[in-house]
Amino acid sequence: MRPPGRVVFVVWTLCSAAAATAIEPISTSIAVGMAAALTGFLATYQNVLYYFHECCREEWISLNGSGLEADLEKKLFGQHVASKVILKAVTGFMENKNPKKPLVLSLHGWTGTGKNFISHLIAKNIYRNGMKSSFVHQFVATNHFPHPGEVQTYKAQLQQWIRGNVTSCPRSMFIFDEMDKMHPGLIDSIKPFLDYYEHLDGVSYHQAIFIFLSNAGGGKINEVALRFWDEGKERTDIQLKDLEISLSLDVFNNKNSGFWHTSLIDKNLVDFFIPLLPLEHKHVRMCVLAEMKERDLKPDETIANEIANEINYFPKEKEIFSVKGCKTIGGKLSYYT
Incomplete structure (x- = not known):
């Protein structure tokens, strides 16, 4: 199986560091002058390249907190719980200079409630190129992991893809869509990358963001929303605490959730289980x-x-x-x- 087209392992050399150049020592003064001139040229050239070619630098990757807040408020409808959690979680993580682990968000709800839309808004307000960024990688279960008999191969490839991309850019984002169609046990292969390890084989994953999108748990979310309606309570009275624990248990015990008995839940590596309420x-x-x-x-x-x-x-x-x-x-x- 070929890796997703959005996944890249090689970043232009000039986007990371100027290549070392060997110069024959004609004379000390000439060599020093040439070195200074070359250094100035490379620095100028790199700065120009940074402007035109996407690089793993702050010029291309930085949080627009006010933009994210405005987008969640004006473009995402009926999701007061998700909006509040997403804004606080993403802002807090991006402003933390030394996070202890990657940010891991799991969005749950029926189709059409805004899961994919939220992931696009997050990417838009972190990466200048949004979802088209070379550092945003989307995996769709039915497309990238279609065959049950190849789970072991998928596990190895998934680890390789994530390791390669985080090595190229620590501030990478990984979106896993259709988690409810993911083969049981497959997602556990990336558990080490989501944990509190300082480094794994010399690579730190603490600046990466992982987002899981799933229809699993939608029934439980709908039950709570309907109960509030029947009891005459306002929709906005629903809080994260009303759903998060039952939601995590529901997907943990559901063999068709992608999280069935996964160590990601067992070891509390998912930072937030975020419910998307049914729309009126x-x-x-x-x-x-x-x-x-x-x-x-x-x-x-x-x-x-x-x-x-x-x-x-x-x-x-x-x-x-x-x-x-x-x-x-x-x-x-x-x-x-």
Whole structure:
């Protein structure tokens, strides 16, 4: 199996350090002058290269905290729990000069609730090139690990890919999508990289970010959201503490979660289990209006309401939450416009 196209192991030499150049000693004065001139040229050339070619440097990788906060507030709808946790977790980690371990986030919820969108917002506000950055690596279980009989091969390749990329850039990000379709035991192969080890074979992983995306646990999250609704409580009353423990236990004991009996949970290496709540009619309408803005279309409340009304909702007798979140609104908007 070939590694994902986004994974890179080699960074241009001039992006890390100027190559040593041997100069024949014609005379001491000439040699010193040539060395000084060469050093100045290389320094200038590298600075120009840093500007045009992505490098593992602060010019290309640094947190835009205000940008992340604004994006979570204005573009992510109905997810007050996730927004709060993501902002604090990412900001705290990026501002920590000496983290003791990588940041590990696990996002859970039904399809269309914003898991992938959140990972894109994080990448956008850390890497200048966002998801297109050479230092952001996305693995999709059904694409990169499709065959159950090759799990041992996948384990070795996964370790190699992560080790190679973190060696090239310590501030790498790894996104694992469709964790609920990951073969049991596969994710345990990267457990050493997520632990508190100072170095593993000379490589430190403490500046890396790992994000897991999964539909597993969505049923448990929906139960809590529905209970709050039935009890007449506000959606915003739901807090992380109402879900995190039960969510981690649910995915740990679910053989189809990708985290089944994994040491990542057993050893408390996942920093946050983040629930994505099911979306209501008003949130779907907000998604439609946001998509219109993204396409430079004039906001149309009538169309937004019509599209939101077409979405299927559950439970059937109450029709409170969108079955597919905001996942299908792009196609429906194209039909209406």
